[in-house]
Amino acid sequence: MIEQTDDSAIVARLCVEQWKLLQRFSKAIELVPDGDRNRLASQIRYSELQLQSLAAEAGLKLITFDGELFGPGCPATADNLEDFSDEEGLIVEKTVEPAVVRDMRILQSGRVLLAIQN
Numbered sequence: 001m002i003e004q005t006d007d008s009a010i011v012a013r014l015c016v017e018q019w020k021l022l023q024r025f026s027k028a029i030e031l032v033p034d035g036d037r038n039r040l041a042s043q044i045r046y047s048e049l050q051l052q053s054l055a056a057e058a059g060l061k062l063i064t065f066d067g068e069l070f071g072p073g074c075p076a077t078a079d080n081l082e083d084f085s086d087e088e089g090l091i092v093e094k095t096v097e098p099a100v101v102r103d104m105r106i107l108q109s110g111r112v113l114l115a116i117q118n
Contacts, residue, residue: 008058012100012107015055015062019098022047055100063099065092065112075099076110084114091117 022044029040055062065076070090076099084090092112099110 008060008102008107011055011058012060012102015051015060015100016097016108018047018051019062022051059102060107061101063101063110064095065099065110066095068092069117070112070114074112075101075106076112078112078114080113084116089117090114 026041026044029037029044032040052062063075065074068074068091070076070078070092071087076092076095078090079096081087081090091114093115094113096111096113097108099106100108
Protein backbone atom coordinates (compact mmCIF):
# COMPACT_ATOMS: atom_id res chain seq x y z
CA MET A 1 0.00 0.00 0.00
CA ILE A 2 1.24 3.49 -0.82
CA GLU A 3 1.66 5.74 2.22
CA GLN A 4 -0.90 8.52 2.67
CA THR A 5 -0.82 11.33 5.16
CA ASP A 6 -4.55 12.08 5.15
CA ASP A 7 -7.67 10.09 5.88
CA SER A 8 -7.91 8.84 2.30
CA ALA A 9 -5.80 5.78 3.14
CA ILE A 10 -8.21 4.85 5.93
CA VAL A 11 -11.24 5.37 3.69
CA ALA A 12 -9.55 3.31 0.94
CA ARG A 13 -8.93 0.42 3.35
CA LEU A 14 -12.51 0.65 4.61
CA CYS A 15 -13.83 0.49 1.03
CA VAL A 16 -11.71 -2.59 0.32
CA GLU A 17 -12.91 -4.34 3.47
CA GLN A 18 -16.54 -3.53 2.61
CA TRP A 19 -15.99 -4.83 -0.94
CA LYS A 20 -14.51 -8.09 0.40
CA LEU A 21 -17.42 -8.51 2.82
CA LEU A 22 -19.92 -8.07 -0.02
CA GLN A 23 -18.07 -10.67 -2.12
CA ARG A 24 -18.18 -13.21 0.72
CA PHE A 25 -21.83 -12.43 1.43
CA SER A 26 -22.62 -13.02 -2.27
CA LYS A 27 -21.16 -16.50 -2.04
CA ALA A 28 -22.88 -17.25 1.26
CA ILE A 29 -26.37 -16.54 -0.06
CA GLU A 30 -26.03 -19.57 -2.35
CA LEU A 31 -26.60 -21.61 0.83
CA VAL A 32 -29.80 -19.75 1.72
CA PRO A 33 -33.22 -21.16 0.81
CA ASP A 34 -34.63 -19.84 -2.48
CA GLY A 35 -37.33 -17.77 -0.75
CA ASP A 36 -34.76 -15.56 0.96
CA ARG A 37 -32.08 -15.61 -1.73
CA ASN A 38 -33.65 -12.97 -4.01
CA ARG A 39 -34.13 -10.51 -1.17
CA LEU A 40 -30.56 -10.95 0.02
CA ALA A 41 -29.19 -10.67 -3.53
CA SER A 42 -31.08 -7.38 -3.89
CA GLN A 43 -29.56 -6.13 -0.65
CA ILE A 44 -26.08 -7.01 -1.93
CA ARG A 45 -26.65 -5.16 -5.21
CA TYR A 46 -27.90 -2.12 -3.27
CA SER A 47 -24.89 -2.23 -0.94
CA GLU A 48 -22.52 -2.51 -3.91
CA LEU A 49 -24.11 0.56 -5.49
CA GLN A 50 -23.88 2.43 -2.18
CA LEU A 51 -20.20 1.50 -1.83
CA GLN A 52 -19.42 2.74 -5.35
CA SER A 53 -21.43 5.92 -4.77
CA LEU A 54 -19.82 6.73 -1.42
CA ALA A 55 -16.35 5.95 -2.76
CA ALA A 56 -17.02 8.32 -5.68
CA GLU A 57 -18.14 11.05 -3.25
CA ALA A 58 -14.76 10.65 -1.56
CA GLY A 59 -13.05 10.89 -4.95
CA LEU A 60 -12.13 7.20 -4.94
CA LYS A 61 -12.59 4.49 -7.53
CA LEU A 62 -12.42 0.77 -6.80
CA ILE A 63 -10.94 -1.20 -9.67
CA THR A 64 -11.32 -4.95 -10.19
CA PHE A 65 -9.34 -6.95 -12.72
CA ASP A 66 -11.28 -10.15 -13.41
CA GLY A 67 -10.59 -11.41 -16.94
CA GLU A 68 -7.96 -8.77 -17.71
CA LEU A 69 -4.41 -9.47 -18.85
CA PHE A 70 -1.87 -9.28 -16.05
CA GLY A 71 1.47 -7.62 -16.63
CA PRO A 72 3.71 -4.68 -15.85
CA GLY A 73 1.78 -1.61 -14.89
CA CYS A 74 -1.12 -3.52 -13.40
CA PRO A 75 -1.89 -1.87 -10.04
CA ALA A 76 -2.21 -5.25 -8.33
CA THR A 77 0.02 -7.94 -6.92
CA ALA A 78 -0.57 -11.58 -7.73
CA ASP A 79 -0.79 -13.97 -4.80
CA ASN A 80 0.08 -16.95 -7.02
CA LEU A 81 2.59 -15.51 -9.52
CA GLU A 82 5.23 -18.01 -8.41
CA ASP A 83 2.97 -20.82 -9.69
CA PHE A 84 3.78 -19.84 -13.29
CA SER A 85 7.13 -20.22 -15.05
CA ASP A 86 6.36 -17.62 -17.72
CA GLU A 87 4.78 -14.28 -16.88
CA GLU A 88 3.35 -13.82 -20.39
CA GLY A 89 -0.20 -14.81 -21.26
CA LEU A 90 -1.51 -14.58 -17.71
CA ILE A 91 -4.97 -13.28 -16.96
CA VAL A 92 -6.63 -12.34 -13.71
CA GLU A 93 -8.84 -15.22 -12.69
CA LYS A 94 -10.14 -13.49 -9.58
CA THR A 95 -9.75 -10.15 -7.83
CA VAL A 96 -9.04 -10.79 -4.16
CA GLU A 97 -8.91 -7.09 -3.27
CA PRO A 98 -9.67 -4.19 -5.62
CA ALA A 99 -7.19 -1.39 -6.22
CA VAL A 100 -8.25 2.01 -4.93
CA VAL A 101 -7.41 5.00 -7.10
CA ARG A 102 -7.83 8.74 -6.63
CA ASP A 103 -6.94 11.25 -9.35
CA MET A 104 -5.01 8.61 -11.32
CA ARG A 105 -2.89 7.80 -8.21
CA ILE A 106 -2.95 4.40 -6.60
CA LEU A 107 -3.91 4.69 -2.93
CA GLN A 108 -4.00 0.94 -2.37
CA SER A 109 -2.81 -1.79 -4.74
CA GLY A 110 -5.13 -4.64 -5.53
CA ARG A 111 -4.52 -8.35 -5.00
CA VAL A 112 -5.37 -10.97 -7.60
CA LEU A 113 -5.18 -14.65 -8.48
CA LEU A 114 -3.87 -15.53 -11.93
CA ALA A 115 -4.52 -18.18 -14.54
CA ILE A 116 -3.05 -19.00 -17.94
CA GLN A 117 -4.93 -17.37 -20.79
CA ASN A 118 -6.62 -19.91 -23.03
